[in-house]
Amino acid sequence: MFDTFIYYLKIILQGLPNTLSLGILGILSAGLLAIILSCLLSLNSYALTKAIRTYIILFTGSPLLVQLFLIYYGPSQFSGTLSKVPALYELISSPWFCAYLALTLNSAAYTTQIFYGALKSLPQGQWQACEALGMDKKQTLKVILPYALKRALSTYSNEVVFVIKGTALASMIPVMDIMGYSNQLNSDYYDFSIFIVAGLVYLLINGLLSTIMRIIEKKSLKFEN
Template identity: 60%
Template sequence: MLDKLLNYTSILIKGLPTTISLSVAAIIAACLLSIVLTILLNSQHKLLIASIKFYILIFTGTPLLVQIIIIYYGPTQFPAIRENWPLVWSLISHPWMCAFIALTLNSAAYTTQIFYGALKAIPQGQWQACAVLGMNKSQTLKIIMPYAFKRAISSYSNEIIFVVKGTALVSTITLMDLMGYNQFLNGRYYEFSIFMITGGIYLLINGLLSAMMRSVEKKALAFETP
């Protein structure tokens, strides 16, 4: 029995590089994109703000699985993309890239809400203090945003974990990640223990991530400790 479990584990681990690389890439890209979107939401361009809010509505209001499938299978319905946009086609024809785009856009939508909410939660007095010092809005954001992001770490750590768990859906577009190998083993042996091992691996990854983010949060908010 132990040999069988070790064999399952050794096979499942083959999917870890895909799961980890996809998670790390999507988290970094989504974080950078959400910072840009948060800044733009504080602009005076109503059309731009409305466009960003519409994007957030689309990606927070629809299931991640649907987004992954549409991004992977959708462009194949348009031969013009393959014929006229070879560079774009070379990217979206790879399942890893499609999964990366879907996870990034989905996470960025949620992360933008987190960062924007943290920014709006900053006491009005701090905005007024910057105005009194003669700072414009761009300069004020440079001062206030780092503080707001520190306060958002607690909520943002949950979003990071959601991204890792979201990678479990990419096996639907032929990616052999951790869940992809889980389905491969389950289709061959049909044993419940395979899901238990897979869940344990995800639990270990997210547990380490959670502990790391708690440590980062503690250090980031150390200035608030009496």
């Protein structure tokens, strides 16, 4: 039994680099995009606000799996046109890149809501103090954004975990990540314990990430204690 567990674990861990690269890069890209979108929302431009709100509704209102399929299989409908740009065609034909793009866009939509909510929840006095000093909105954002992001960490840590769990869907397009190798093993052995092993690996990754996020949050909000 133990030998079987180790055998499954060795095979499944071959997908760890893809899972981690998708998760970590997706988290970083989504976080950066969310910061930009949150700042744009704070500028109260009608056109920008409508565009960003539409994007958020589309990506929070539809399943990640559907988004993966659309991003991966959708461009193939225009393969004749896209093939004229080899670099672009190669990029959008990559399952890993399509999974990364879907995770980034999906997570950025949720993260924008978190970061923008943190900005809106700041005491109005902070905005007014910056305004009294003659700062415009862009300058004010530079001052209060770091504080708002620190306050959003506790909620954002949940989104970080969701992104890692979301990488499991990448095997559907297909990407050979942890779930990709798990599915491959299952097709050979039809053993449910394969997915127990995969689940334990995900549990370990998310446990480490949650611990790291708690440490970052504690250090970031140390000034409040």
